[in-house]
Amino acid sequence: MTSRLYTLLRLKSCNTNEIKNFIIQNVNCIIKNSKLSYCSSANILKDKATNDINDKSKNVMLNNIGYEKSTGNVLARDNELKRPRNIEFLEKNVYKIDDAVEEIDEKLPGPFDQCNEDLSHIGPYITGTYNFAKFANDSHTIQQLVKLGVELYKIESDREVLEMFLKLDFERDMKPYIQFLYDCGVSSENLGFFITRFPKIFKEDIDDLHTRIRYLRAHDFNITMIQTIVNKHPPWLAFKTQEIDHRLGYFQNNFKLNGSQVRSLAVKCPKLITYDMKRIRHSSFAIKEEMGFTELEIHRILHKAPRVLIRARTEVVKTFDYLHNYMNLSHGIISREPTILLCRKRRLEVRHRFLVELKKDQYDPTKPLYVSPLCLVTGTDNEFCEKVARASIHTYNDFLRAF
Amino acid sequence: MSAIGTVTKYVDDARIIYKALNGVVVLYKSPVLHFNNVRETVISNLCRELNDMRTRxxxxxxxxxxxxxxxxxxxxxxxxxxxxxxxxxRYQLNDFRMGATKIMHKDVSGVLVCGINAGNQLIHKIKTSQSLRFYKIKGLLGEATDNYFHTGKVVEKSTYTHVRRGHLDKLCSSMQSTHQRKMFELCGVDIQSQAAYELAVKGLLRPADSNIPMIYTVKCVDFSPPEFMLEVVCTNETDLYLKAIIHDLGLKLRSNATCTQVLCIQDGLFNIKHALLSKHWTLQNIITNIQMCQNVINQNKDILHQKNPALIEPNNDIDTIE
Incomplete structure (x- = not known):
């Protein structure tokens, strides 16, 4: 610091004010560097410095006027004369600054000193990421989830879940939930599937989950029923009891089902109960009004193939149109084997036309050589050729290629 | 020598098989499916089967x-x-690239020559060599729709009892001769020049421009009113062009006609007999098919770089590997 002050003073043509400002800044620096408590009074120091500079610059001016030719020499001598005073003035402070520095020196170790601390917790900063792979080797939680068989790559697209999983501790936060699931009847092989499908279970309150199970028990679902529901469709537990109650009520009233029918529907296809209500309304409209099934026939459909309500409405209508208008199957026959409504129209069309070519399209159960519509759509092509069409698979393949 | 000609080795490592999955494969595309659906299905089948094997x-x-x-x-x-x-x-949808010589429209069915991974380079060469395609097109008399296909809205109806086979044959042959006259104009040289004469002596020619549809043969192969079937040999065609032929025929017959089926039975050297049905789009079948297609291409090198402007008889003895 002292040397810097001197170099500044040596500048000949500097403006006094500029020098003054510089000095003040430097002094401030010194004050900042040394702890404030060590400088007796900062303002006094500043005043002294400025006064000193003013005196000095006056001298410089005089020198400039008086001895124009030998300015440099005189200046040097002048500065030499002045130097002792400055040093004397600064040395008081230097002493105090050194005191402060010594104290810091005691705390900061040198670069070559022996380190006796445990530094294993220190590591590089964690930069941004979009998946679990970055934390997989460090996080116990994620390793445990992998061992359970959770397909983490499927759920990492949900940022909320990603953040939640990284915050949770396996032993403290997750174990109670896994214990709960095990008690509900989710087998250990199925836990991975469950968490993959419904990772937000760790956000739910455990008492709420108990209430949701108790609700099912209160409505005469037996234990195996609850097991199948939870195993088949994990997101069921995300729905509040009021919501589930409302949904079950909707199915009961809309399709005029009795209690046991609603229960068997919920067990057979739990996804349907928690499905998008708007789409269910559209599908039920299509079944009732567009296709014109009666109430009893709808009961049969719901009993045997509830997925008809989940399948895209337009596709179901296309299949029904082909069954009813081209193959001339009555509503009664269709509703007795409702799984044919889930078949793609294309598959149905190809197989039906093959049977027409062979003149084996006899779907009336009262006549001989009856072909059940269910046999028509189920099974591989090999089975179909062997059992229904009784033709060579090569003939059928050539027939398929002619489309 | 021949005793050690083939060595069968069984592989269960997905990495080796993935490296072998480069080449041309012939698929059968059913109607209603778009090419993108076909690609998605094939690639996801491949991924699933590779992932089921021993992976890295x-x-x-x-x-x-x-x-x-x-x-x-x-x-x-x-x-x-x-x-x-x-x-x-380990193997995901992005690991496979798949292109085709012709992006088929939803309504068109039949042979689809696809390239998998490095096979896409071959596909590009086959595409630029302007190979012939053979189509079977079915028409239905008495109806006209707004999109020239039976799925569209019916806009016109008429009687067809007066139409005879002879009328259709006459129209087909006149259509064929008009197209062939057009062919000499499209061959890229001045029609009055010596070069044009020398080209015309060789017979049927490829068009110089790859964007102009060129029809070589139109033939009625089946006539049972109201349905009839045409066989068309062409290159650079589009699905709408073929449908429009049926529509125009209908109008010329003093009636209406709409297209009910467009089936591609041969694309270049690849016949529909070699094409894999959608139930056969499995790893095993696709690899066998790639080998077969590689044999075909090795026997007919000019399929990759066509130097001859005239149509020549291909080396057609393809030994199918089943």
Whole structure:
């Protein structure tokens, strides 16, 4: 610091004010560097410095006027004369600054000193990421989830879940939930599937989950029923009891089902109960009004193939149109084997036309050589050729290629 | 020598098979499906089957553990960051590229020549060589629709009892001769020149421009009113062009006609007999098909770089590998 002050003073043509400002800044620096408590009074120091500079610059001016030719020499001598005073003035402070520095020196170790601390917790900063792979080797939680068989790559697209999983501790936060699931009847092989499908279970309150199970028990679902529901469709537990109650009520009233029918529907296809209500309304409209099934026939459909309500409405209508208008199957026959409504129209069309070519399209159960519509759509092509069409698979393949 | 001609070796490592999955494959595309659906199905089938095989094991993770004040341990274990459950399956949809010589419209069915991974380069060469395509097109008399296909809205109806086979044959042959006259104009040289004469002597020619549809043969192969079937040999065609032929025929017959089926039975050298049905789009079948197509291409090198402007008889003895 002292040397810097001197170099500044040596500048000949500097403006006094500029020098003054510089000095003040430097002094401030010194004050900042040394702890404030060590400088007796900062303002006094500043005043002294400025006064000193003013005196000095006056001298410089005089020198400039008086001895124009030998300015440099005189200046040097002048500065030499002045130097002792400055040093004397600064040395008081230097002493105090050194005191402060010594104290810091005691705390900061040198670069070559022996380190006796445990530094294993220190590591590089964690930069941004979009998946679990970055934390997989460090996080116990994620390793445990992998061992359970959770397909983490499927759920990492949900940022909320990603953040939640990284915050949770396996032993403290997750174990109670896994214990709960095990008690509900989710087998250990199925836990991975469950968490993959419904990772937000760790956000739910455990008492709420108990209430949701108790609700099912209160409505005469037996234990195996609850097991199948939870195993088949994990997101069921995300729905509040009021919501589930409302949904079950909707199915009961809309399709005029009795209690046991609603229960068997919920067990057979739990996804349907928690499905998008708007789409269910559209599908039920299509079944009732567009296709014109009666109430009893709808009961049969719901009993045997509830997925008809989940399948895209337009596709179901296309299949029904082909069954009813081209193959001339009555509503009664269709509703007795409702799984044919889930078949793609294309598959149905190809197989039906093959049977027409062979003149084996006899779907009336009262006549001989009856072909059940269910046999028509189920099974591989090999089975179909062997059992229904009784033709060579090569003939059928050539027939398929002619489309 | 021949005794050791083929050596059968069974492989269960997905990495070796993935490297072998480069080449041309012939598929049968059913109507209603778009090419993108076909591609998605094939690639996801391939991925699924490769992932079911023995795949790359997870990489090793080296960790230096323990307190820094004491001697530390170096632990090597399989990395969780490379576990299939964390980073996803080893083979994903993005690992495969698949293109076709012709992006088929939804209504068109039949032979689809596709390239998988490095096979796309071959596909590009086959595409530029302007190979012939053989179509079977079915028409229905008495109706006209707004999109020239039976799926569209019916806009016109008429009687067709007066139409005879002879009328159709006459129209087809006149259509064929008009197209062939057009062919000499499209061959890229002045029609009055000596070069044009020398080209015309060779017979049927390829068009110089790859964007102009060119029809070589139109033939009625089946006539049972109201349905009839045409066989068309052409190149550079589009689906709408073929449908429009049926529509125009209908108008010329003093009636209406709409197209009910467009079936491609041969694309270049690849016949519909070699095409894989959608139930056969499995790893095993696709690899066998790639080998077969490679044999065909090896026998007919000019399919990749066509130098001759005239149509020549291909080397057509393809031995099918079943």
């Amino acid at each position: 094991p997870p990489m090793k993770h080296v960790a230096i553990e323990g307190e820094t004040t004491k001697p530390m341990k170096v632990v090597v274990r399989s990395s969780f960051a490379d576990h299939p459950l964390v980073v996803g399956p």
